[in-house]
Amino acid sequence: MKICDTPLTMLTKENWKLADQQLIAKMLQEFIYEEIISPQLITEQNGVGQYEWKDSSGRVYRFQAKKRLFDSVSVISDSIVVIPFEEHIPLSLSLLISIQGEGKISGSTAGHLVREYLHTLVADTHIQERSKLSEELVELDYAELEGEMTGHPWITYNKGRIGFGYNDYTQFAPEQKKPVQLSWIAVHKNLATFHSVEELNYHKVIQQELAEDARIQFNNRIKALNLQPEDYYFMPIHLWQWNHSIVTMFAAEIAKNEMIPLGEADDLYLPQQSIRTFVNVKNKEKFHVKLPMSILNTLVYRGLPGERTVIAPEVTAFMKNILDNDPFLKDECRLGLLGEVATMNVDQPVFKNVKGAPYQYLELLGVVWRESIYNQLTSQERAITLAALVHVDHEGTPFVSKLIEKSGLTVEEWVGKLVKAILPPLLHYMYQYGTVFSPHGQNTVLVLKDYIPERTIMKDFVDDVNISDQPLQELSVLSKDLKSVLRSEPPEGLTQFIFTGLFICHFRYLSSLLEEKEAFSEHRFWEIVRDEIISYQQRFPHLKERFELFDLLRPTFTKLTLNRNRMFDYGYSDGEDRPHASEYGVVSNALYSITAEKTLSE
Missing domain, CATH: 3.30.310.280 (TATA-Binding Protein)
Structure with missing residues (x-):
């Protein structure tokens, strides 16, 4: 151009x-x-x-x-x-x-x-x-x-x-909203590893994701090099990653025909807000695909950490086993989980052996196949990421205002439905199982029926499932591999995933927006949130000790600071570990202060 x-x-x-x-x-x-x-x-x-x-x-x-x-x-x-x-x-x-x-x-x-x-x-x-x-x-x-x-x-x-x-x-x-084709490479089985949940295997995944004519074409390309297709895995990649990282970083493997470019498949995908996750818009029932892209955005390079990619299907099996065996989560909350059901990982062999190598070079090549959101919806349901609720169009009209208007509910009724759809399953995973998602606006998918919040679907387990460091019986079933990869957190650290991930990172903006645009009291919003937590605790009194251990209603929390992270604490240094959220001071907890104010007024 x-x-x-x-x-x-x-x-x-x-x-x-x-x-x-x-x-x-x-x-x-x-x-x-x-x-x-x-x-x-x-x-x-x-x-x-x-x-x-x-x-x-x-x-x-x-x-x-x-x-x-x-x-x-x-x-x-x-x-x-x-x-x-x-x-x-x-x-x-x-x-x-x-x-x-x-x-x-x-x-x-x-x-x-x-x-x-x-x-x-x-x-x-x-x-x-x-x-x-x-x-x-x-x-x-x-x-x-x-x-x-x-x-x-x-x-x-x-x-x-x-x-x-x-x-x-x-x-x-x-935001360019341009559908893309994914490119495919063949990777020798000496280099790549494939992992999946029990119900799947490599051949089932490829038969679903690649049309028969594409599989034949790719096999013929390998045969033309006098090589055996059965010695290779087919793997999707992003064209940008191929041009900017793979050709140069895996040049030796390409030279030895251990990595072979195959071409593009016919399906069309739209990139999601994370940039590296793609939704198939030609065949919606097919998997969502998460690919590494070595660009620095927000706080981290958008690669795929090898150890977490490998373990992702096991994390999915653990989280789904909880759901399948808990009637509250499955039947009452009707929680959905978009499992990361199959993965492949390829380590760059030199960087893997360099002590203290920048983490971006350990996340260059892999894929996560995630279940499609469309397969988890009924004909009357539609899904949006929670992040959409704080979107305001260029004329100043909030997206959430239009949803409320079309629902026929009052703002208070709609907010009550929203909080009821989101909080109980998150609280139950934390209190009952010592396990948390990172329920920020992209990972939490809100399911609507007639524009009304109905339930939630959670995603992104490979990066964002974390467990308690306390000796909880429910965590004793974790394998040694899972324990070594999943981050374990002290009690306040675990509650931060809900407090900061959901309350500070999303509800803080939503409550302000509703007060500004809908004249709906910010204090009333947080009363509804607090009432939902209390309602859950009354429903499960046997967890009283854990309500105190993982206390969401305490007066203050350590303040996590995402802008300070880059500006002061990490800068642009190329460390061997992904940066974690910075801490600075404390933040007053509205879930505590609104109760204190109410008590004083009475």
Whole structure:
């Protein structure tokens, strides 16, 4: 593509200014939450505060914000004024420079952050140009709806995607909504390992995922090299990963015909918000496919950790065994689990033997086949990721507002249904089995019936299932392999997956949005959440000791800080382990404070 053919129509002055204004508003409110900046409250009227923060050079940031629960604020984007204003520096990057001037960020980290923020701003201009209205979105299919989302609500550099060029971005980013074909390679069985749940094997997976003519074509390609097809596994890969990592990192294996390019299959897939997960839109009953893509986005490289890829089917079997043998989860909650039922892993043989090698080089080649969401829905049900509930269209209408309107319920009734659909199964896995999902907006799939929350389906076990470090009887059945791979957490660490993963990372935004757009009290929202927890605890009194051990109603929690993670603690160092969420200070728990306030008022 020549430079004058580059798609640039969305890069207008108006789009850029709006994206920048929205980004600095997000940065201000999340940096206040994470205590990166501490602005001064100048005045307050009708619940709206006028704030001011001055950096060490004298630059002043003035803005209006509303106080929210969990020590948060909601910044009003069109109120932001920066003095002095520098025309050639975006407001959002001016704030980053100001924070660096406080001596808190290294030059290297600040420079890389500028790149991530600029990538994010470019993506935001694309989203503004092509986004649909909420009226249309409520009727959109699960896979298509993902392409309308705007990314992580908390991480400010949420579409950095370091490794993508602009051409890659326009081809492969989820908001581009372009179906892709997956490429396939043959990998010698000396290099690759295949793993699956008991009901499956390699041949069953390939017969489902590859049409017969493709299998014949691929076999003939191997035979043409005077090689035996039965000595190889067929494996899907992403074209970007092939070009940017596999050809060079596995050149020796390609030279020895231990790895052979086969071509593309006919099925079409849409990338989801994680970029590396793909939903088959031509044959929806086929597996969702998760592939490594060595780009840096949000906090980590989006590869596939080998040890977790190998163990994923066993994790699936463990989680499903709990579900299948627990009537509360299976019959009352009607929880769904999208099992990671088959996987393949290929280690790069040199990096595997390099002590302390950066983790990105240990996650280069693998695949996870996940059960299709469509096979778990009745004809009257439709699915959306929980993240969709905090989406606001370019006219300012929340997606959730349209769902509530079409449901015919009041906001309170709808929120009650939502909380009832989500919380009980998550609480039961934690309290009864000492096991947690990471129930953030992408991993939690909300099932709707007539626009009303009905139940949930959980996904992403390979990365995000964690267990208690306490000697619980229910965990004694875990194999040695599972225990060595799954992260075990102390009691507060385990509860953080619900407290931070669901409450802070999602409900915090949803409750604020409903108060702002639907005049539904944020306090009432959290009362409903708390009542659901209490209701569960009353239902299972025999777990009283565990309610105290995994206490979701305590006054404060350790504050996890996702922006600090990159900005101060990890930077862009290429460590041997994936970075974990940073901790800084404590956060007041609204589930405790609303009860205290109620008691005082009485």
